Amino acid sequence: MERPARATSYRSPIQSRRNLMRKLRLAPYLLVLLTVATPAFSQSFDLGGLPALTTEQNLDGEVTYSLSLQVLALMTAVTLLPSLVLGMTSFTRIIIVLSILRQALGTQQTPPNQVLIAIALFLSLFIMQPTLTEIYNVALSPFLSESMSAEVAISEASAVMKDFMVANTRSDTLLMFSDMAGADGYESNADIPFSTLLPSFITSELKTAFQIGFLLFLPFLVIDMVIASILMALGMMMLSPMLVSLPFKLLLFVLVDGWALTVGSLAATFVAT
Template sequence: MNRRPFGRLAFGLGAAVLTLGLGGAAAAQTVTLDLGQGGGVSERALQLVALITVLSLAPSILVMATCFTRIVVVLSLLRTAIGTQTAPPNTVVTALALFLTAFVMAPTFQAAYDQAIAPRLAGQIDDATALERGVAPFRTFMLAHVREKDLALFQDLSREPPPAGPEQVTLRVLVPAFMISELRRAFEIGFLLFVPFLVIDLVVASVLMSMGMMMLPPAIVSLPFKLIFFVLVDGWNLIAGSLVQSYGG
């Protein structure tokens, strides 16, 4: 009658011993990290930290040095102009902005890969040269779409000597100038988007007031008219095409 409790006790002790044995073997193993050859541990560690930092800043770089800012702001203003607070949702707006950004920036990405990433992977250039070559296509893109007034503003604020040419403009000056230029153009496009929907709101509000239906919110009544208007004019096709063509696409 007592064999079953003793059997359970023996099984538990055996499992505990096996677990301790495996844990001791695992603890006895050494963990090695291959940092490569040709440099000291400190140098390789700094390179690893720099790589992790660049990867963590990749989303910010995407926003700062590409057309993502203009596209996502225009799409957000479009949603506000129509009057739908959550349709399309933020995920869809961001995804559409990312794909349009990839479409517009494809030549720039390809140039950066051909000039910097591919030679670096082949071991033909070092990290510093690869970084310099990789930045060059983005610099060219930003210079092509930045306003001279914004560029002059940040050049004066930086108190740096005037560059000999556009290629000598530092990223410290170029990136913020490019961003406010993109925001300005996005607001200009947003204004043009708001006008027709504002007219629809005014017409609906006037009709409701003339009918004495002042308690009915005009925004609710005008929303279907704005949606059908946007569909009839093929709004998504116009918006996507206009955004791409605004970059010479």
Template sequence: MSAPRTRLLPWPLLLALLAVLVLPLTALAQAAPAAQNPAPIAEPATQGSALPALPNVSVGRIGNDPVSVPLQTLLLMTGITLLPSLLLVMTAFTRITIVLALLRQALGTGQSPSNQVMIGLALFLTAMIMMPVWQKAWDSGFGPYLNGQIDFRTAWDLGMSPLRAFMLAQIRDTDLMTFAGLSGHGAYNSPAEIPFPTLAASFVTSELKTAFEIGFLIYIPFVIIDLVVASVLMSMGMMMLSPMLISAPFKILLFVLVDGWVLTVGTLAASFNSI
């Protein structure tokens, strides 16, 4: 038997396969130089004039100098971090929280009311007491500044004036003179001459003293109840029974009967000298 012969593809089919392989390579070689040197993009036609320039973004001023946006952001974030400290040293919050804490301790109720409730009550009471001061500061200083009527320095002085007056109304003269001596200053001729650190330190110490005085007066009736209950238990020979366990219901009953929360809140609000 003879070996089978290999069948060759016809030459028209070979030419077609060769064209299919060569043509894409040729097109790719022609597209490479064009990709290295792209044609310039046609700019959109403008009608009459060039595009307007972007404005210089500056929304704040200190005096006559504009403040850039990054610096404004930095000042804003710094002010936000200092807000808790300012709330403690420049408002009625310090006195209110101390008195409420002493009241809860005098009642002997432990953590009832909770810290969240006490802080919430102190914040709302602080807002109520400080609202007239903040309103005066807004009307005289910060409101006209936002309306573009005065500059920042004038707005700051006018806005801080009601707050300084409120703090000065609560300060004792002895505390003010003590911190004035510590800072190396003598007697001040006017309230405007008092530096803010001296004013804030004097205000905090005066608030602490006033808060403890109010707390002492609140403690007296509850201490009397503890003494009476302890004397009764001693006379009955119940020395192993804790007087605090027996006196706690009587203290709560007395506090509820005299409407103690309203009396405490009203006394705290009335203890601040108005400006």
């Protein structure tokens, strides 16, 4: 007598995806187990020149494994990278001015946020290129060639960044934060701590960005007022002045080559070191 065939179990795509995620979560543990079980591994597992997994042998012959603090410091630096881009470069001033310009034009979400961030990012890269090149020459290149220690390379790179930030920071703002920190004065830019220079630089960038945004807003505000007065004189009070003034603002912006003028003026406002 023949046995009835077993019913094949059906796995939905969601269940298959969950099983795959469970297997991926086990990957780090399998790596550690392979490291422990394989005697062919050396005393340290290197990751890009940094000892990611180090081994220590106790007095009783037992081998223990531990993650290096250098990897932890590297991952912490990666998480702080967006904050460094916002607080130590020209990105803040550029993105604020572009956002105010979009509001002055009255185009709502055109250009979208992704486009504005891309413009601000690449324009910041253009402005910061001399500073980044100097950091590479005086700090990164000697460190990669092992002719300079990491501590000295960080000190040299910090000095270059401080020169750029001090050159683009208002003196009254820097003096205000220095007085709040209880410092009498600094002999050179390298003596200014980042705890004082960073808030001074960001505050100065915000003030400068809003001043530039105010100057950009004025001509578009005049167009809105003129259109609103004409519509009120014609008795068209139910018609939105913003809707009528938008084509004229776009026409004015295109005729004066507004994007090139705005971006070029923004780049010229920064002082190169």
